Amino acid sequence: MFLRGIASSSLPYPLTLSFKATDHPRNVAVSSQKLNATALSVSDEALQSRGFILRRTIDDLNLDHLNSVFVAVGFPKRDPEKIRIALENTESLLWVEYRKTQKPVAFARATGDGVFNAIIWDVVVDPSFQGIGLGKAVMERLIGELLQKGISNIALFSEPRVLGFYRALGFVSDPDGIRAMVFPRKQKKTN
Numbered sequence: 503m504f505l506r507g508i509a510s511s512s513l514p515y516p517l518t519l520s521f522k523a524t525d526h527p528r529n530v531a532v533s534s535q536k537l538n539a540t541a542l543s544v545s546d547e548a549l550q551s552r553g554f555i556l557r558r559t560i561d562d563l564n565l566d567h568l569n570s571v572f573v574a575v576g577f578p579k580r581d582p583e584k585i586r587i588a589l590e591n592t593e594s595l596l597w598v599e600y601r602k603t604q605k606p607v608a609f610a611r612a613t614g615d616g617v618f619n620a621i622i623w624d625v626v627v628d629p630s631f632q633g634i635g636l637g638k639a640v641m642e643r644l645i646g647e648l649l650q651k652g653i654s655n656i657a658l659f660s661e662p663r664v665l666g667f668y669r670a671l672g673f674v675s676d677p678d679g680i681r682a683m684v685f686p687r688k689q690k691k692t693n
């Protein structure tokens with residue numbers, strides 16, 4: 503889900519990844535086995551040998567190029583200055599640079615309070631690079647980083663067509679019946 507998508511016409515589906523955390527007893531505990539550091543589906547070295555460089559800061563990230571990836575997957579084009587502010591206020595982010603073009607081809611980020619909760623946003627892979635494991639590689643590392651910080655309550659909003667992608671990473675919908683609620687930009691008229 504993208505930043506503005508929370509108020510888009512297609513209602514997002516909440517998915518939560520949570521672990522046996524005493525501070526959030528109502529959350530469903532799911533296996534974290536897939537997500538520990540030793541269980542990455544592809545190593546950093548293997549990615550590098552294929553020409554993909556993992557990056558964890560926005561220092562070398564060209565926001566216009568990132569915006570192009572957002573637009574290519576159907577997200578609305580956003581003001582680069584607002585993207586910069588959003589990224590500066592982001593808890594953790596990860597992106598993949600394709601060495602040949604020096605452009606971003608995969609991206610994901612999480613906002614949060616640094617201790618208890620994080621929400622993942624803007625998970626994208628350039629259409630030319632989809633289906634080769636980059637989305638999974640980025641998500642595994644982002645989740646691993648959040649868990650390492652001790653953040654146990656990790657959630658995201660998923661487009662219906664991507665639910666399977668997130669479920670395979672360990673996310674569950676509506677744990678204990680908990681539902682996400684959003685405040686729509688346009689209030690429905692009530693007669």
Ligand SMILES: CC(C)(COP(=O)(O)OP(=O)(O)OC[C@H]1O[C@@H](n2cnc3c(N)ncnc32)[C@H](O)[C@@H]1OP(=O)(O)O)[C@@H](O)C(=O)NCCC(=O)NCCS
Nearest residue numbers: 503575626627632633634635636637638660661664666667
């Ligand atoms: C969703 C997205 C991030 C997935 O990235 P990707 O690099 O293409 O996916 P990967 O190649 O890493 O796939 C990892 C696994 O998820 C599966 N998968 C990928 N997309 C899937 C989908 N839409 N539904 C179900 N499973 C999916 C793959 O088959 C693969 O399975 P495997 O590990 O058993 O081989 C990417 O397709 C994308 O950017 N889509 C458009 C933007 C978008 O919808 N973002 C999410 C907004 S909520």
